Amino acid sequence: MNTHPELLAITERIRQRSAVTRQRYLQGIEDAGKSNQSGRAQLGCTNLAHGYAAADPRDKIWLREQRKPNIAIVSAYNDMLSAHQPFQAFPEWIKQAAREAGATAQFAGGVPAMCDGVTQGQPGMELSLFSRDVIALSTAVALSHNMFDAVLCLGVCDKIVPGLLIGALSFGHLPTIFVPAGPMGTGLPNTEKAKIRQKFAAGEIGKEALLEAEEKSYHSAGTCTFYGTANSNQMLMEVMGLHLPGSAFVSPSTPLREALTREAARRVASITHLGGHHIPLGRVVNEEAIVNGIVGLLSTGGSTNHTLHLVAIARAAGIIIDWDDFDALSNIVPLLARVYPNGHADVNEFHMAGGMAFLIRELLGAGLLHAEVLTAMGQGLHHYTQTPLLHNDQVHWQAVPPDSGNATVLAPFATPFSPDGGLKVLNGNLGRSVIKVSAVKPEHRLIEAPAVVFDQQEDLIEAYKRGELERHFVAVLRFQGPRANGMPELHSLTPTLANLQDKGFNVALVTDGRMSGASGKVPSAIHITPEVLAGGPLGKVRDGDIIRLDSEAGTLTALVDEAEWALREAPIANLSANTHGSGRELFSTFRHAVTGAEQGAMSFGLDHTNP
Structure with missing residues (x-):
């Protein structure tokens, strides 16, 4: 062909x-x-x-x-x-x-x-x-x-x-x-592992049961x-x-x-x-x-x-x-x-x-x-x-044989699981980001809800444990980009957000951080560029702002009056806790030199890459 x-x-x-x-x-x-x-x-x-x-x-x-x-x-x-x-x-x-x-x-x-x-x-x-x-x-x-x-x-x-x-x-x-x-x-099925992680996040099981499941998964x-x-x-x-x-x-x-x-x-x-x-x-x-x-x-x-x-x-x-x-x-x-x-x-x-x-x-x-x-x-x-x-x-x-050995896992081109690849770029007044929707159900691909702003993933988890997130909301997690703290993966948030989604709440994550290959059923606008520490507009979001994440239309927008939005400034970050311990003090040059996510988050220059 x-x-x-x-x-x-x-x-x-x-x-x-x-x-x-x-x-x-x-x-x-x-x-x-x-x-x-x-x-x-x-x-x-x-x-x-x-x-x-x-x-x-x-x-x-x-x-x-x-x-x-x-x-x-x-x-x-x-x-x-x-x-x-x-x-x-x-x-x-x-x-x-x-x-x-x-x-x-x-x-x-x-x-x-x-x-x-x-x-x-x-x-x-x-x-x-x-x-x-x-x-x-x-x-x-x-x-x-x-x-x-x-x-x-x-x-x-x-x-x-x-x-x-x-x-x-x-x-x-x-x-x-x-x-x-x-x-x-193959060990414990991944879907079963995910359910056990959600139960642990909800406080329904203890650490011993969680560790037993993890050992059966990674064995x-x-x-x-x-x-x-x-x-x-x-x-x-x-x-x-x-x-x-x-x-x-x-x-x-x-x-x-x-x-x-x-x-x-x-x-x-x-x-x-x-x-x-x-x-x-x-x-x-x-x-x-x-x-x-x-x-x-x-x-x-x-x-x-x-x-x-x-x-x-x-x-x-x-x-x-x-x-x-x-x-x-x-x-x-x-x-x-x-x-x-x-x-x-x-x-x-x-x-x-x-x-x-x-x-x-x-x-x-x-x-x-x-x-x-x-x-x-x-x-x-x-x-x-x-x-x-x-x-x-x-x-x-x-x-290779002409037919799939399991059409529920690997489909021929004639009968795909989806007509598109499920990866979208989102644009709007919050910057540019990517979202993976191949595991997100259609009813969750458009979320419009008030923002709840966090600067650390641990703060989100603690708010969940205190029962403060039993509602529709968009979690805005900022200062997670490569310049701020090396852009750690955040998929430890997945069980928490998935629990809230399973309770019927419309939830989403918007961040300048990463979610990795474990991005799952909760809509997550990630890698927002420019990151907040580099002046990215995600830093302008305040608690209660209505955030519209539309993965079908490819938009990510804070529904805030344009004049007010233009006057807002991003907060000054206190990142002192991210600069030392576990070798982090050795990587300050990387954080200062790194490019944006869309430019590959590279911490060194290549002579041939500048036209």
Whole structure:
């Protein structure tokens, strides 16, 4: 089928908008990779000797001769976080597979990996968004030794994959493949977990019962099974052609997961400039790939965090996108997946129903993905309509079955769950924001109610416990943007607001903070830009102002007389409690330098991103 004309038009607008910055980026990676020799050939003898002094004797000969590719392993391994614990075994598998392919591999560096599930509602959560940029910087440090001809990035969760990709794009002349670890097995159903959290928020059960439920939900190695940012990351890497096909949701500790990891090493070794088929990362991540990523996000009801991360990733490749691009694509991309919080299923059920291969095939057939893109597998996204299987301990790929294995979880294009992607941009006198409505019932998509203003999420929860919120209202939570406190996720508010909604009250959340991939059934206008600390008009809202949130019309408005609104000033914030403790004092430079949410909430400048 021909590519959808609106998809082509949106992509062309992005291309024109990015013409200067993209060319500047491409020229930079061309200059970096213009030598046909190994990167090691540019090192002096002292440099080189340092670079392989501790290498395995089997590898030293090849490293010294500089005729075989050397693969950098950049890993987010730590053994506290379930999603990253499986990476412990991967480097040795990769090194063995590289030798079999006539290459070498070295562990180039580790990057930090923090878990929002652990830090949720804690002071450490204020470092979470900035950890993405720390990871990008750490990736650049790992690759800066110029010892490498290709890269394998080992990461899964929220800020880790975007950070790895941003960092790797600064070495865009190197071929790069992302290697996931896969989700943990299905535990307590996510819908049951959500009900128990609501009961705890309402005081109906105690901490012991809540902890028991959480342990049944998060019970072993692997990614959390709901469709939050971590699993949205894996979807993105696949639809953008940066994984091996079908590898996103293969469970850890399975023969297929190990085989795919080994195959990733062999594949990346085959696409370096030392061979005949060079596929540099900076050429894979182009305008079409970014648009494909947005389409994948919308068609699956993925995490709203990617309205930040995809913007930052694109800018790292010299490509300028904004929220209007998401909104325009949402109008033409149907919702094809129902995975919690947009449904009852988890990612394991999504994978068993056909997963990424089925999704990509359906979108390609409808002309809603750019088909002839360069990927880690070569030219064309058709490679990603296949699923992997093991035969004689080797990975082979076969076409995905024609029908969904579970049409209540993964729908064909002909019968989507919704005709649009469920992500909207809201405009009005409160600024610009995004809202995810794929899990919001139609009767809750228009809310008009008095504002109740808070400066801390804890204050909202305490007001609820005191019985002060048993009414229709819009919670206005300000000073939650990246400059104010690092933009922590606020989805610990979800059980509280959901309880009030279940009682029949019309409630909504309006904030310059984040709600992440766990955004659910309560309408939430998030990422309001400019943020209050940067002079955003959300700071003008007073208790009792009528707020109209209309996700169908795409508006977010304080219904206040224009003359009065113009005279109002935002309050002076007391943010002293956000500046110290849990390492926050080390991140003051990030808070002062960070851009707005629609600009990717980036805390460092990129020379090629300013036209």
